Amino acid sequence: MVTGGTGVSGETAETGAGGGEALATLHRVFGYDAFRGEQEAIIEHVVAGGDALVLMPTGGGKSLCYQIPALVRPGTGVVVSPLIALMQDQVDALRALGVRAGFINSTLDFDERRTVEAEFLAGELDLLYLAPERLRVEATLDLLSRGKISLFAIDEAHCVSQWGHDFRPDYLALSLLGERWPDVPRIALTATATRATHEEITHRLNLPDARHFVASFDRPNIQYRIVPKADPRKQLLAFLRDEHAGDAGIVYCLSRNSVERTAEFLNTNGVRAVPYHAGLDGSVRADHQSRFLREEGLVVVATIAFGMGIDKPDVRFVAHLDLPKSIEGYYQETGRAGRDGLPSTAWMAYGLNDVVQQRKLIQSGEGDEAFRRRAGAHLDSMLALCETVRCRRGQLLAYFGQEPPAEGCGNCDTCLSTPETWDGTVAAQKVLSTVVRLQRERGQKFGAVQIVDILLGKRTAKVIQFDHDQLSVFGIGADLTEADWRGVIRQLLAQSLLAVEGEYGTLVLTEASGTVLRREREVPLRKEPKRPTASRSGSSGSGSGRGGKSKAPAVELPAHLVPAFEALRAWRAEQAKEQGVPAYVIFHDATLREIVTQSPATVRDLGTISGVGEKKLATYGEGVLAALHARTPPSGPAPEESPESPENPESPQSPESDWPEPPDEPGPEDWD
Structure with missing residues (x-):
């Protein structure tokens, strides 16, 4: 390649x-x-x-x-x-x-x-x-x-x-x-x-x-991962520290308020980040976009107002802290990672509140009934991707009408660690029965928190206030944890067996609910993964094999070639600063990787490297060779690798060889 x-x-x-x-x-x-x-x-x-x-x-x-x-x-x-x-x-x-x-x-x-x-x-x-x-x-x-x-x-x-x-x-x-x-x-x-x-x-x-x-929509260098949302900002921080320390990336949030708070949180915790949304002054947006293109290792926290046409090739990750509205939007946003073909990550934290919020936005938003139906269909497809137990890449390709990999892609979380499923029919009946009891016996509608408290038999102030501890369903869900019940409700919403209604996101039955209550339909559910304890080797949810808190080089190289690669990056940074252009305009990391791997001795040899055209060869050839050989060891056999180093360093290959945190409550002017 x-x-x-x-x-x-x-x-x-x-x-x-x-x-x-x-x-x-x-x-x-x-x-x-x-x-x-x-x-x-x-x-x-x-x-x-x-x-x-x-x-x-x-x-x-x-x-x-x-x-x-x-x-x-x-x-x-x-x-x-x-x-x-x-x-x-x-x-x-x-x-x-x-x-x-x-x-x-x-x-x-x-x-x-x-x-x-x-x-x-x-x-x-x-x-x-x-x-x-x-x-x-x-x-x-x-x-x-x-x-x-x-x-x-x-x-x-x-x-x-x-x-x-x-x-x-x-x-x-x-x-x-x-x-x-x-x-x-x-x-x-x-x-x-x-x-x-x-x-x-x-x-x-x-x-x-x-x-x-x-063309094929497959991007095999991107690893797709979706983790259960617990404390999303802390999960994001762990993901960045463990897998992408010092890397450039984009974090997408739904609201402007969340963008600002997340950028501040990252900076407070040692990750350089800038916010970007339509509510910022135009000069601020332009400055932050320019910094992202020109500086290495900067993170942009943004609404969907950011990203289209961003040509930075070395974006190593795209993270979502809120559920995208459609697969089209998700695919386009995640596609901004790894444009240079090198390994990158599309990571998302997803939870019950995401489903509720998106359903509310559709029901309360502008547009006629046809628009709401189409928006609902887009959301349903996005939820199906989040809840699938099959290959996520395969589901993405199938959505765009392309053939999914027969045996899975081997580079998404569901392929790397197949989720467990269970027969959630009885659990679904308990949730739906609770909604029925509230509506038919009391004429009341409540959100997920109250439903879960009733099922767990919690005598909270609100439960006592409304005498919900007198309902026949009170305490019938003690066999599952609070996180499990949230997962059940989230998946029932995703399968349209529950619906969201009104300004406060109350839960109501759908036409399909009766088939479950009448035992005419089984409800398979994915098991909620146990929340991991603090880990030093991976992010919350799963690992990608790119762990370790020390900063790794931007590309995987044998240890003895890393100094030369970093020397070329330093030379490139000087050239970019002098010319006032992003570093990738000089050369991409992938081209620098091939240069240090091939170690050309002459300008003519350098001209055989992919990505080095005539103009760049004439402009930068001598400078590249000087920077390369100033740090390249004498020719001869490569030193033995230490146990921590890759055993078989390779040259470039072709494809062949929030729920716990209260949600932001922005007004209509807060959305991009």
Whole structure:
């Protein structure tokens, strides 16, 4: 596997077949020897003038699918992107590769914009980035009409979907591109889309004749793990300390208040973290995003307002402290980890309150009944992923209509440690009977806490106040623990055998509840794992084999190569600081790993390393060799490894060889 990045998105190219001018451009500019998966077919189709709709996961190499055709075809490739805050970094990364790139957006002053416009009209740009709202301005359309356009690339094409959380109204006007420039090929790209969103993109962008390319959504380098929520911030801290000390990552929270509190908690406990949400001043958001891209080992705690288009390749983890609203959102967010192809973790803490809160949001939110039904269906799929006892990766792939691995993936928590199941029919009947007794005998509705107290026979103040200790179901659940009963209720909600109603999240029966009470249906449940005691080797819930509290190198290397790798990282940091660009624009960790593994002796040898194109070789070649050999030991047999070191160090391979804490109570203005 070729594990460098395109220089724009951190996406990788992989060995395979290829040919012609496109292949020569891939090697000359990007430093790769061959295309990956569907890349070659997509590129050849667009180079030939065809329209395309590309569904490819984050890290799959989408950017190459329009960058190379734009370099091969005559004219300038126009890239429509909603990511104004990231355009400068995208252009800087391309220029570092020797690509003539520019952008026009509201951040440019008059003179800067006129310069870019002149370059475009003179044919001096290979790629021009525009925000979609610019195409509503007649002056922009007139400018494009006076230049030579090689293609239109519509990035983040799912933003056209009015059902999606990334909807951008300006995307609805992009169908005019095909009407005004019928002979210019268009390529629409997105990292995630269900069949319905796929069809909506085709319709709204007016791409009836586009060829559709759907790549595999599998990201085998990401380990998916979901742990039972106990004290989520402390669980997160243990996860970071034990597995990702010093690593860059993203932590997603549902509300702005939770974002602020979590970032403060991490900083107090020695983890460098910054908050990001729509309620912060724009300059603060821009500063925190810039720091995340340029600094190593920084954690961003954010709402879903953060992340789309973030091209940082060495994000080693994405964590969720609250349940995402849909699998599409979850997949897109977790896909921001491990874009360089190296091992990364998607970790989530999930509990009963998540289910209750999400059900409440759907019922109380804006939108008609059709919207609520669709939101409920999205949540049901997300809950099924959380509660499954089967391979999580397989369930993700099946959701997107792709074949799951027959024997499991071997790199998710349910494959690494198969959950136990039990016949929860009787327990379900006890919960449902308690709800029935309260409603029919007392005309009352209560939330999960009161239900559990009644089942456990707890004479709390509220139980005594309402005489619930006189109910026939009082104390019938003493055979299970409080955590077990919460798990039962959570899973009944996930299976739609219970529902949430009203502002206070009270529990009510559903149409399906009667089948359980009448003993017409069995209710299999997963066993709630025992809460672990403090561990020095793994995070709460499960371990990944990446444990240990001492900071490990960003990539796994034989011990004798680590000093050289760190020397290259230090050299790269100096270059990045001097040029004012993120470190990955110079080289990715994966490329540095291959350099120290291969230990090239000459600039020519360095040019054979994946991710080292002609421009980077000319710019950085001598500096890389000087930094490498200043710390590389004399040639000869490698020293023996200590027992703690990897026994068989390998070079890069191809794929073949809150409930206890009261929830935040934000108002509508608190949600992004």
